[in-house]
Amino acid sequence: MKIGVIFLALALAAIPAAGQTPVYLDSSADIEDRIDDVMKRMTLEEKIAMIHAQSKFSSPGVKRLGIPEIWTTDGPHGIRPEVFWDEWNQAGWTNDSCVAFPALTCLAATWNEEMSLLYGKSIGEEARYRKKDMLLGPGVNIYRTPLNGRNFEYMGEDPYLAATMVVPYVKGVQSNGVAACVKHYALNNNEINRHTSNVIVDDRALYEIYLPAFKAAVIDGGAWSIMGSYNLYRDQHGCHNQYLLNDILKGEWGFDGVVVSDWGGTHDTDEAITNGLDMEFGTHTDGLSKGNKNEYDNYHLASPYLAKIKAGETGTDELDDKVRRVLRLAFRTVMDKDRPFGSMVSEAHYEAARKIGDEGIVLLKNDGDILPIKAGNGCKILAVGENAIKMMTVGGGSSSLKVQHEISPLEGLEAAFEGIAEVKYVRGYVGDVTGEYNGVTTGQSLADNRSEEELIAEAVDAARDADYVIFFGGLNKSHHQDCENFDRKELGLPYGQDKVIEALAAVNGNLIVVNISGNAVAMPWIDKVPAVVQAWFLGSEAGNSIADILSGSVNPSGKLPFTFPVALEDSPAHSIGDYPGTKREDMNIWDIEYKEGIFVGYRWFENKKIKPLFAFGHGLSYTDFSYGKATADSRTVSDGGTVKISVDVTNTGERAGKEVVQLYISDLKSALPRPEKELKGFRKIELAPGETSTVTFTVDMEDLSYFDPEKHEWIAEPGKFKALIGSASDDIRTEVNFELK
Numbered sequence: 001m002k003i004g005v006i007f008l009a010l011a012l013a014a015i016p017a018a019g020q021t022p023v024y025l026d027s028s029a030d031i032e033d034r035i036d037d038v039m040k041r042m043t044l045e046e047k048i049a050m051i052h053a054q055s056k057f058s059s060p061g062v063k064r065l066g067i068p069e070i071w072t073t074d075g076p077h078g079i080r081p082e083v084f085w086d087e088w089n090q091a092g093w094t095n096d097s098c099v100a101f102p103a104l105t106c107l108a109a110t111w112n113e114e115m116s117l118l119y120g121k122s123i124g125e126e127a128r129y130r131k132k133d134m135l136l137g138p139g140v141n142i143y144r145t146p147l148n149g150r151n152f153e154y155m156g157e158d159p160y161l162a163a164t165m166v167v168p169y170v171k172g173v174q175s176n177g178v179a180a181c182v183k184h185y186a187l188n189n190n191e192i193n194r195h196t197s198n199v200i201v202d203d204r205a206l207y208e209i210y211l212p213a214f215k216a217a218v219i220d221g222g223a224w225s226i227m228g229s230y231n232l233y234r235d236q237h238g239c240h241n242q243y244l245l246n247d248i249l250k251g252e253w254g255f256d257g258v259v260v261s262d263w264g265g266t267h268d269t270d271e272a273i274t275n276g277l278d279m280e281f282g283t284h285t286d287g288l289s290k291g292n293k294n295e296y297d298n299y300h301l302a303s304p305y306l307a308k309i310k311a312g313e314t315g316t317d318e319l320d321d322k323v324r325r326v327l328r329l330a331f332r333t334v335m336d337k338d339r340p341f342g343s344m345v346s347e348a349h350y351e352a353a354r355k356i357g358d359e360g361i362v363l364l365k366n367d368g369d370i371l372p373i374k375a376g377n378g379c380k381i382l383a384v385g386e387n388a389i390k391m392m393t394v395g396g397g398s399s400s401l402k403v404q405h406e407i408s409p410l411e412g413l414e415a416a417f418e419g420i421a422e423v424k425y426v427r428g429y430v431g432d433v434t435g436e437y438n439g440v441t442t443g444q445s446l447a448d449n450r451s452e453e454e455l456i457a458e459a460v461d462a463a464r465d466a467d468y469v470i471f472f473g474g475l476n477k478s479h480h481q482d483c484e485n486f487d488r489k490e491l492g493l494p495y496g497q498d499k500v501i502e503a504l505a506a507v508n509g510n511l512i513v514v515n516i517s518g519n520a521v522a523m524p525w526i527d528k529v530p531a532v533v534q535a536w537f538l539g540s541e542a543g544n545s546i547a548d549i550l551s552g553s554v555n556p557s558g559k560l561p562f563t564f565p566v567a568l569e570d571s572p573a574h575s576i577g578d579y580p581g582t583k584r585e586d587m588n589i590w591d592i593e594y595k596e597g598i599f600v601g602y603r604w605f606e607n608k609k610i611k612p613l614f615a616f617g618h619g620l621s622y623t624d625f626s627y628g629k630a631t632a633d634s635r636t637v638s639d640g641g642t643v644k645i646s647v648d649v650t651n652t653g654e655r656a657g658k659e660v661v662q663l664y665i666s667d668l669k670s671a672l673p674r675p676e677k678e679l680k681g682f683r684k685i686e687l688a689p690g691e692t693s694t695v696t697f698t699v700d701m702e703d704l705s706y707f708d709p710e711k712h713e714w715i716a717e718p719g720k721f722k723a724l725i726g727s728a729s730d731d732i733r734t735e736v737n738f739e740l741k
């Protein structure tokens with residue numbers, strides 16, 4: 001009797017009195033208490049519904065309880081146009097055109113955390129205004145091969161650079177009450193066979209190279225969601241992978257957010273239940289329009305899961321954990337009453353896009369200070385090449401956008417030199433004249449039926465009497481260029497561009513090549529061309545940013561986030577490494593072994609003494625910087641301590657400029673092989689002519705450590721270290737030794 005009374009009292013306590021706000025709707029209550037409260041109220045079916053999609057990009061929430069739908073969007077360079085409920089195709093809205101920000105390779109090339117915060121905050125505002133709760137980005141897969149079609153969506157080859165740059169982006173996005181969904185976790189380093197590559201990589205490379213950016217996004221950035229990758233690792237797909245998701249992400253790093261499947265990345269119900277996936281998206285589509293049943297019910301984490309629970313084949317512990325995570329996401333985003341409202345296509349966003357572009361463009365070569373352009377009376381500038389006029393925001397896969405405007409390089413030049421110089425344009429080559437992605441069209445008509453010979457002859461003719469010839473080429477967003485789902489087929493430039501460049505170089509010594517790409521390209525003509533600019537995919541303000549650099553209204557300060565090899569065979573994945581792997585005899589799985597281990601990017605080139613075309617961290621300025629002598633505040637550091645390394649940097653040129661001061665650490669003797677040196681610090685500083693600034697880096701144990709795969713821990717080994725400071729990985733200006741006791 002007494003027990004019955006207690007039960008009744010407890011039951012009554014759980015039901016709010018009429019007019020009383022339930023705990024889960026009380027925004028002043030602790031999120032975990034709110035989650036506990038909803039969990040008690042939800043039915044099994046409602047829980048199942050919450051963990052898979054209801055449309056191409058949304059999940060349903062719980063209508064009965066007033067828990068809203070969760071809406072996701074690509075990402076990572078702008079907000080994707082609205083698509084039909086159940087299709088990839090754009091829905092044809094007329095109010096969903098966005099600002100395209102520069103691609104993430106460009107952001108990485110700024111080497112400026114402030115730019116990353118600005119980027120995250122701005123794109124988060126666009127997402128928020130468009131009522132999105134999760135942005136599918138940023139991407140931080142490491143640049144392993146220059147052939148990867150999706151490198152432009154990532155932050156380069158170095159784990160320290162990517163880890164440092166991803167954190168402010170995540171924080172900026174999430175300051176809007178929009179979750180960043182960091183992708184593609186993990187080891188998604190090629191697009192060819194992206195659903196069937198099984199990566200074989202040693203633990204040391206996994207922990208030292210491929211995971212740090214994800215770890216930083218989770219631990220330092222506090223990311224609220226992570227997207228699993230398409231590929232396999234240890235024979236399990238990334239979206240339901242025991243080692244990556246349960247052991248490392250949720251175990252070692254304590255991730256409390258949501259693991260979202262990549263669209264169509266879920267393959268197995270049992271693994272999806274047990275191996276760390278929380279929300280399933282994109283598995284099948286077109287059910288609502290073509291089938292007689294809601295296709296989303298057939299998702300692995302839908303009816304099949306429910307049936308297993310009902311049959312007693314599996315319990316509900318995993319389900320409850322998934323639902324708690326989705327609820328946590330809802331409370332952090334769509335149910336956060338205090339989140340800002342966001343803004344879209346604002347002047348501030350265009351300014352941000354231009355600023356990031358300005359800081360990310362890399363001046364690769366500038367012999368005879370041919371740049372900036374010295375325009376004046378009667379100066380004639382000739383622009384050549386398809387990339388001077390081609391819109392680059394449409395295409396490339398899921399990052400494709402519908403923009404309010406995109407300034408082409410030619411338009412940027414014309415605006416910058418209006419009234420100062422005459423700007424003429426000739427085509428030079430014909431690349432990809434199509435311009436459509438999922439129903440969004442560029443509206444450009446680029447067709448040109450002239451032969452290669454005719455186009456080159458026209459360009460050469462026009463180049464003869466120009467003061468400057470600027471060739472705009474590189475890659476584009478079409479298949480086998482910089483594009484999702486395809487890798488490139490070669491390092492060389494497509495569409496016969498090398499021939500055009502050679503022909504122009506033969507008639508005009510003032511040739512500037514502007515390479516627009518998210519990847520390294522071969523430059524067999526490099527000795528014949530005095531100036532080369534790496535201009536990335538720069539989004540809405542592309543032409544303005546490029547003109548800012550060419551005209552000199554902005555002093556270039558970008559640095560390469562990855563190495564440019566001379567030849568493909570020089571890069572590790574195509575030399576010792578394995579690419580695209582070996583197909584198993586009996587099944588459609590490609591085992592791809594990362595035989596180069598930790599020697600990715602500059603770590604490989606330096607170790608093998610291979611001279612790259614342009615080194616990691618390289619980038620010139622229109623001014624010069626001199627470096628003083630590096631000093632250490634102590635020559636010995638004890639275990640657990642830190643050492644401060646300082647250097648004076650002076651602008652010795654005649655104009656203001658920004659320099660990225662780079663700190664590399666070299667372990668002089670260690671039990672395991674280590675790279676010659678590794679990036680462990682960088683700082684972007686701005687200096688007026690003649691100005692000097694002291695830059696100080698604090699080096700801690702983490703910076704000295706390597707991952708010991710036997711012990712499964714990070715080890716800082718006592719012994720001698722060298723701190724190297726410079727302007728690029730191949731331009732070290734000063735060094736100082738210290739010892740770990």
Ligand code: BGC
Nearest residue numbers: 074075136183184262263398
């Ligand atoms: C891509 C993801 C993207 C998703 C949704 C997938 O094909 O790999 O990066 O976020 O589609 O568009």
